[in-house]
Amino acid sequence: MVMAPTACVSTAEVCTFRKDYTNSLDHLGLVSSHGGDNNLLQSSLTAKELVLDVLRKRAAEVDLDQCGPGEEDPFYVADMGEVYRQHMRWKMNLGRVKPFYAVKCNPDPEVLRLMAQLGNGFDCASKSEIDMALQTGIDPSRIIYAQPCKTKSYLRYAAEVGVKQMTFDNADELYKIKATFPEAELYLRILTDDSTSLCRLSMKFGASMDQARPLLELAYKLDLKVVGVSFHVGSGAEDPRAFLEAVQDARTVFDHAEEIGHELHTLDVGGGFCQDTFEKFAGILGEAVDTYFPPNIRVIAEPGRYYVATAYTLAANVIARRDIPHPDDPSRDAFMLYLNDGVYGNFSNIIFDHQHPVAQILTCASDGSQPASPNSATSEDITYSIWGPTCDGIDVISESIALPGLLDTGDWLYFEEMGAYTKCSATRFNGFSDNHEVIYISSEPGASALLNY
Ligand SMILES: Cc1ncc(COP(=O)(O)O)c(C=O)c1O
Numbered sequence: 001m002v003m004a005p006t007a008c009v010s011t012a013e014v015c016t017f018r019k020d021y022t023n024s025l026d027h028l029g030l031v032s033s034h035g036g037d038n039n040l041l042q043s044s045l046t047a048k049e050l051v052l053d054v055l056r057k058r059a060a061e062v063d064l065d066q067c068g069p070g071e072e073d074p075f076y077v078a079d080m081g082e083v084y085r086q087h088m089r090w091k092m093n094l095g096r097v098k099p100f101y102a103v104k105c106n107p108d109p110e111v112l113r114l115m116a117q118l119g120n121g122f123d124c125a126s127k128s129e130i131d132m133a134l135q136t137g138i139d140p141s142r143i144i145y146a147q148p149c150k151t152k153s154y155l156r157y158a159a160e161v162g163v164k165q166m167t168f169d170n171a172d173e174l175y176k177i178k179a180t181f182p183e184a185e186l187y188l189r190i191l192t193d194d195s196t197s198l199c200r201l202s203m204k205f206g207a208s209m210d211q212a213r214p215l216l217e218l219a220y221k222l223d224l225k226v227v228g229v230s231f232h233v234g235s236g237a238e239d240p241r242a243f244l245e246a247v248q249d250a251r252t253v254f255d256h257a258e259e260i261g262h263e264l265h266t267l268d269v270g271g272g273f274c275q276d277t278f279e280k281f282a283g284i285l286g287e288a289v290d291t292y293f294p295p296n297i298r299v300i301a302e303p304g305r306y307y308v309a310t311a312y313t314l315a316a317n318v319i320a321r322r323d324i325p326h327p328d329d330p331s332r333d334a335f336m337l338y339l340n341d342g343v344y345g346n347f348s349n350i351i352f353d354h355q356h357p358v359a360q361i362l363t364c365a366s367d368g369s370q371p372a373s374p375n376s377a378t379s380e381d382i383t384y385s386i387w388g389p390t391c392d393g394i395d396v397i398s399e400s401i402a403l404p405g406l407l408d409t410g411d412w413l414y415f416e417e418m419g420a421y422t423k424c425s426a427t428r429f430n431g432f433s434d435n436h437e438v439i440y441i442s443s444e445p446g447a448s449a450l451l452n453y
Pocket residue numbers: 102105123146147201232234235236270271272273302303304305306
């Protein structure tokens with residue numbers, strides 16, 4: 001990747017630096033002070049203008065009547081400044097808890113590079129995630145292999161590259177670890193109540209409180225080293241009490257482990273943090289951790305979505321339009337719009353992550369204006385359904401949305417909050433690409449300095 005020393009915008013996927021997108025942050029009035037939450041909010045609001053500006057400039061480069069196949073493909077603008085702000089917010093609210101970023105959520109090398117620079121660790125679940133984390137140059141002790149049911153050859157690989165910390169939740173895994181990597185440092189993953197989360201995990205992973213003690217005894221008998229307890233309250237968790245209960249359960253497991261003879265030193269509180277509820281969750285979690293665990297116990301977490309969801313904005317092109325009668329009032333028009341991205345692509349978060357991305361108009365050739373957002377909707381809003389490019393009927397992004405403009409083939413839409421569980425779970429179904437351009441920008445001088453933008 002080519003970087004310009006003083007610029008704040010770059011693009012890795014196409015391996016070129018896009019000077020034309022460079023904006024002066026001063027010109028946009030961006031502030032980087034971290035004196036309090038209000039400043040962070042202010043930064044993120046102003047940063048949106050920068051993102052929008054870059055989106056428009058990139059879209060304007062495409063000549064839809066002349067371009068080659070795929071030149072009008074969807075693209076992302078990724079604001080590393082937003083990732084940085086989330087980190088500052090974490091530090092302000094959960095200072096005791098060291099983040100091990102969950103690579104699965106968005107393994108973009110630029111995100112991993114920033115995480116490494118920020119001093120974070122990594123939660124990896126496969127050989128290739130371990131490789132991506134190590135490629136940032138970090139020490140293997142900054143990785144936790146947080147997959148309780150590991151592939152044996154990956155376990156051998158973890159031993160080879162010195163990734164010692166790993167989770168387990170069953171006896172078979174203990175025997176596998178004993179045979180393959182007996183020096184591993186183990187975290188017993190316990191069950192949580194994840195009933196209020198978007199993506200439940202506990203039906204697949206986690207030892208119940210009844211199973212925990214016999215597992216700790218078996219580990220001791222096998223001369224394996226249990227160093228901690230981990231849990232995950234579910235991705236997109238809604239009830240912060242799940243954290244309180246999990247911390248209380250972890251305390252019980254720590255006590256059992258100590259009675260048996262293990263010397264535990266780390267509590268891993270997993271992921272499940274969201275943008276909107278972070279302060280509330282952090283308050284309850286922070287208090288629970290301080291109540292149940294003395295300061296000599298290290299506390300780590302595995303946040304994914306929290307760091308990246310809001311940092312990525314996706315633009316997609318309208319490739320076709322179909323005029324249909326309005327579903328509620330046949331005397332009016334409504335339209336089906338077909339985009340060049342859908343649920344088999346970057347909108348995989350609709351299927352796998354239960355998200356509802358909201359379309360906003362980036363360009364609308366018919367009126368020459370660029371409406372700010374659907375929030376500015378008027379009585380003249382037009383009703384659309386929005387579809388992906390594949391032949392499958394499941395490929396729908398939005399069944400009904402009112403937008404303030406008459407959109408047609410060639411116009412561009414954009415979608416905010418597309419950084420978590422999107423690109424990483426895209427497929428190539430129907431021959432469409434799963435590898436789209438990402439334009440990296442930084443709306444925070446702190447992030448620009450760390451990344452040399
Ligand atoms: C073990 C583990 N840790 C961390 C995460 C990241 O969760 P989130 O993105 O909700 O923070 C996941 C997500 O599935 C996970 O399975």
